[in-house]
Amino acid sequence: MKVLQCIIADDEPIARQILENYMESIPNLALVSSCKNAFEVMEVLQDKPIDLLFLDINMPKLTGLSLLKTLQQKPSVIITTAYPEYAVEGFELSVTDYLLKPFSFERFLQAVNKVQQKPNLAINPISEDKEEVNKSIFVKSDKKIIKLDYDAITHIEAYGNYIKIYAENKVLAPQTLSDFLLKLPDNFLRIHKSYAINFDQLKLIDGNQVVLQNDSKLPIGKSYRKAVLDRI
Incomplete structure (x- = not known):
């Protein structure tokens, strides 16, 4: 980065x-x-x-x-x-x-x-370097600041006023799922009041649940089902 x-x-x-x-x-x-x-x-x-x-x-x-x-x-x-x-x-x-x-x-x-998260950061005219598209996010967890690559995140779970972020390791962060989704790119989609997924990690839909590439199974909320199907 x-x-x-x-x-x-x-x-x-x-x-x-x-x-x-x-x-x-x-x-x-x-x-x-x-x-x-x-x-x-x-x-x-x-x-x-x-x-x-x-x-x-x-x-x-x-x-x-x-x-x-x-x-x-x-x-x-x-x-x-x-x-x-x-x-x-x-x-x-x-x-x-x-x-x-x-x-x-x-x-x-x-x-x-x-x-x-801005696609192109403003560049001072003195600088001719091309900006990299941001591919990660920093998250505060306990007393640490953790860098997470978007591609590594499989899904996020609401946990009261916290969220559990599932990546290479599980990260517990003090913020709501709704607020966190505002910071993520468009390939992240809420599928349930308690869950959002990285749509690139979707393996299949089985009835009223999604199955991710790591074989995690998560429920699709009734009010979110249309949005999920529209993305396919």
């Missing part, structure tokens, strides 16, 4: 430190510069190819949103702010996500996953 070259832009030292600490837990995020204002960001963007910008809104002299309006080509942007009222304007400027301070590591990771 491509290592994303990142900038942090925030005039508050504590806010920058929190982001830096979060980034250290994600192996494919590389911090290029931690900036105190928009002008420092502009200098970095002129000199180096940047994939992802963590951007505060309320900065001195030039706000984060004003900075975005000046950029003809910009990297993927995740807004980090204490002000919810600018969310609509932020999304009109094509930001990937909008994080309200204080935000948890889980919420931060969710935003980063959105960037990783």
Whole structure:
């Protein structure tokens, strides 16, 4: 997976430190510069190819949103702010996500996953490298951050406010099945209120259940059966 070259832009030292600490837990995020204002960001963007910008809104002299309006080509942007009222304007400027301070590591990771799932990451004009299509996802499990290849995931099971992800090893993650499916590519399909499968792993349909390539058998919910059959 491509290592994303990142900038942090925030005039508050504590806010920058929190982001830096979060980034250290994600192996494919590389911090290029931690900036105190928009002008420092502009200098970095002129000199180096940047994939992802963590951007505060309320900065001195030039706000984060004003900075975005000046950029003809910009990297993927995740807004980090204490002000919810600018969310609509932020999304009109094509930001990937909008994080309200204080935000948890889980919420931060969710935003980063959105960037990783974009078919083509925004490229600074200095960079001529082709971007790789993302083929994996990072998942928090206990105190670890685990990288899972999409192809290795056979199915996902709802487990209260957790999910069990079945791959080479079973991973228990603190999120709902519905939320997790939003982060996955289209070949993942919900077949039951408690199960979703990697459709590429489907071996056969036997009555009201699917059989996967590893011979796992899972039920098809009545309300999901049409969607399953439509995919065949």
